[in-house]
Amino acid sequence: MDAPVKPVPSPAPAIDAVDAAVAVQGIRKVYDGGVVALDGFDLAFPRGRLTTLLGPSGCGKTTLLKIIAGLVPATAGTVLVNGAPVAGPGPERAFVFQDFALLPWANVLRNAAFGLELRGVRRDERHAIARRYLAKVGLENVETRYPHQLSGGMRQRVGLARALAVNADVLLLDEPFSAVDEQTRRKFQEDLLVLRSVERKTFLFVTHSIEEAVYVSDRIVILSRQPGRVAAVIEPAVDRSGTPDEIRRDRAYLDAVESIWHMLRDYVA
Amino acid sequence: MKLLGVRLPMMSSLLVWCLLWEAVGRAELVFLLPPLSAVLATMGELFATSKFLEATWITLRSFALGLGFAILVGVPLGVLMGRVPSADRLLGMWVNVFVSAPLSALVPVLMILFGFGPTTIVVTVFLFAVWIIALDTRAGVQHVPSSLIEMARSYGAGRAALYAKVILWAALPEILAGVRIGVIRGVKGVVIGQILVSIVGYGALFELYARNFLMEQFWALTILAFAFALVASEAIGALERRIEYYAGVRQ
Numbered sequence: 409m410d411a412p413v414k415p416v417p418s419p420a421p422a423i424d425a426v427d428a429a430v431a432v433q434g435i436r437k438v439y440d441g442g443v444v445a446l447d448g449f450d451l452a453f454p455r456g457r458l459t460t461l462l463g464p465s466g467c468g469k470t471t472l473l474k475i476i477a478g479l480v481p482a483t484a485g486t487v488l489v490n491g492a493p494v495a496g497p498g499p500e501r502a503f504v505f506q507d508f509a510l511l512p513w514a515n516v517l518r519n520a521a522f523g524l525e526l527r528g529v530r531r532d533e534r535h536a537i538a539r540r541y542l543a544k545v546g547l548e549n550v551e552t553r554y555p556h557q558l559s560g561g562m563r564q565r566v567g568l569a570r571a572l573a574v575n576a577d578v579l580l581l582d583e584p585f586s587a588v589d590e591q592t593r594r595k596f597q598e599d600l601l602v603l604r605s606v607e608r609k610t611f612l613f614v615t616h617s618i619e620e621a622v623y624v625s626d627r628i629v630i631l632s633r634q635p636g637r638v639a640a641v642i643e644p645a646v647d648r649s650g651t652p653d654e655i656r657r658d659r660a661y662l663d664a665v666e667s668i669w670h671m672l673r674d675y676v677a
Numbered sequence: 678m679k680l681l682g683v684r685l686p687m688m689s690s691l692l693v694w695c696l697l698w699e700a701v702g703r704a705e706l707v708f709l710l711p712p713l714s715a716v717l718a719t720m721g722e723l724f725a726t727s728k729f730l731e732a733t734w735i736t737l738r739s740f741a742l743g744l745g746f747a748i749l750v751g752v753p754l755g756v757l758m759g760r761v762p763s764a765d766r767l768l769g770m771w772v773n774v775f776v777s778a779p780l781s782a783l784v785p786v787l788m789i790l791f792g793f794g795p796t797t798i799v800v801t802v803f804l805f806a807v808w809i810i811a812l813d814t815r816a817g818v819q820h821v822p823s824s825l826i827e828m829a830r831s832y833g834a835g836r837a838a839l840y841a842k843v844i845l846w847a848a849l850p851e852i853l854a855g856v857r858i859g860v861i862r863g864v865k866g867v868v869i870g871q872i873l874v875s876i877v878g879y880g881a882l883f884e885l886y887a888r889n890f891l892m893e894q895f896w897a898l899t900i901l902a903f904a905f906a907l908v909a910s911e912a913i914g915a916l917e918r919r920i921e922y923y924a925g926v927r928q
Contacts, residue, residue, distance in 0.1 A: 479827045497831045509828035513846050513920070523832040526842070574832065 428452035428488070429578050429610035430476055435485035437471055445471045447635040449485070453578075458604055458611035460625040462618065464672065468636030469614045470506075470582055476612065477503050477580050489578065499527065502576035506583045508563040510555040516542065517551035519566050523574040534573075541569040544606075546599065561592035572603075578610045585620065597623050598652045618672070622646065622664045623655065630671060640671055711892045719893035720901065728882070735878035739795050740867045743802025747859055751807040752852060755814025756844070765815070776808035780866075784873045795877055798870040805866030806859035813858070817851025818844060850920060857913040864906035 435449040445468040453459045461469040474480040476487055478497040486493050489500055502523065510519045518525070521538035529537070542551060545565040555563055564584055571579055585593045597620055604611060604624075615621050621628050622644050632639040644664035648655055655661055695713055702712030723729045758765040758772070784801055791797040821844050829843045845852070871880025879898060886895040 474827075477831055479831055497833060499833060501831070503828070503831040505824050505828060507822070507824050509822070509824040511825070511843070511846070513849075526829065526832045526834045526838055570832075 427454055429455040429490060430612065431488040432472070432476065433486045433488070435472065435475060435487070436483045437468065437475065437480070438483045444635040446475075446482075447637075449636065449638075451629060451638060453610060453612055454627070455577075455610050456608060457626040458600075458613060458624055459627045459629060460613045460615060460621040461629050461631060462615060462621045462668070463631035463636070463639075464633055465616065467631040467633045469631055472631075472636065473580050473582050473612060473614050477501055479503070499574065500576050501578045501580055502571035502574050504564075504567050504571045504579065504581040504584045506586055508555070508560075508567045508587070510563055510566055512555050515552050515554055516547065516558070516566050519555065520551075520569040520573055523570050527574065537573050538569065541572045542566070544572065544603075545569045559592070560588040561596065564588060564596070568603075572607065576609070578612065581611065581613045583614050583616070586615070586617075593620070594652070600624050601648060618665050618668050619656075622661055622668065628664075628668065630668065642668065708890075709892055711896065715893050716896040716900065720897035723894065723897055732878045732882050735795055735798075736867055736871065739798040739870075739878065740802055740863055743799045743866065744806055744859065744863045746799070746803045747806035747810055747863065748856060750803075751810030751855070751859070752814050754807075755811040755816075755852075755855070756818050756840070756848075758811065759815040759818025759848075760844075772808050772811050775804070776812055780804050781869050781873070784870055787870075788874060793874050793876055797874055798867060798878065801870030802863045802866040805869075806863040809862060810852075810855040810859045813851045813855025814848060817848030817855075820851070821847040850917065853913060853917045853920070857910050857917065860909045860913060861906055864902065864909070868902055 431452040433450050435446050436444070437446040438444050449468075449472065451472075461472060463469050471480060475482045476489075478487070478494060478501070488494070489498065511522065514522065517535060517538055520542050521529075521534040524534035524537060539551065542548065542565075545568050547562060547565050547569065550558065550562065555566070558566070564587070567584070585596045588596065600611075601624060613621075613624065623646075626643065628642045628644065629638055630640045630642065631637065642664065644660060646655060646658055646661045646664065650658070698710070698713045701707065702710050702715070754768070754772070758768055780801075783804065784797070787797045787800050787804075791800055825843055825847055826839065829839050834842065868879065871878045872883055874880055875884045879902065882898055883895065885891070886898065
């Protein structure tokens, strides 16, 4: 039988550093209480691809994403973005938050333009850019509304527009669809596929949903728990040319979901 | 409010109490309590006297200055305590002591330090209002969702932008609640300060009226002071309600 997944032994194979939009080397993170979240963690994220960090709660996937974002300091190790080490946040990375992190006192337009506002872009210019991306994520005619007047799904679209508007090379998405209902979530996943093919950016995606990971990812990194380690790297060979329903019935899709499920059950939990 | 199934207009309970006051006053049961109508008539006359206008001016100015300083000091103090744990440990105890201390006891000392004039009143208002503003600001700053701060940092906010564009706005509901209580306490401060100093503003008037049993004038002034405290705190309360939607984002 043709193996739809390619399990790779840990650690992940070294990818040519030139190809990696983001690479982490020897990352160690110890929390104040002495809990070791990550230890000697190496991983490279290929440029232009969507890589998903998948694992059970407490495996350090969000911690790793925030270390890459420069929001959480690593105890030891290096984060390389476009080959250069970084300390702290930078304009080449944009973050999409699990709880949306919108300013409740600002309307949709200002929220979507907030990243540009912080970078000192002139008002009319940043509003024009924000409008363009709001339209791109399917939000029109709501720019004067406030976050509390929007549904969870619409709020996250604003968060997505804000991240896209700053035109970063790397988009970091921390369980962006976990706070929305199932239909919205599926629509989001479909939109993310479209967005990916249009935007040509590097996506780093954190989720705990196997189906979601397989549906959107070029590459899935499965993490084990305490300290977080790379348990396996999988590149699901899902044919994404069909309709969403066809993709979800695709043999490779179903097999990948199944094998990841077994892997998580046997090796990780 | 409903009484016997009939819907009563707003403020009707106030009307009942006013009528009671009028009745007791007319019956001359207590000589300290003249009829309300006489008090209100006297209030009209008061507005025409230069002594009253001058006292009002001094009172309002002392109040505004004291409250202004209290906000200017209290908000930064609260932000400092909310954001810097070592500052919180250093100052927290003192702020908590002062917020509950009977500060009226300090006014005589203030008189020695600042003289028997408006400066003492300003300082009294400041001391009455500043601590609760600092404490509420601290609580507000501590409750700013951490993801908002992370969001601002991830999009490149420096320290100044982080405070000016995110933290102060996110803490605004608590800051306003602190200011509202600060206003109420400030009114107490301005009245207590003036009564203790008793040679300027309303303090001098209260002293004059009480000493000479000018009860109509005394009550007129009291009603005005009460009404001012109520209106000022309601005005800030209205401002608070306008930004009520903040609460929805605080889980």
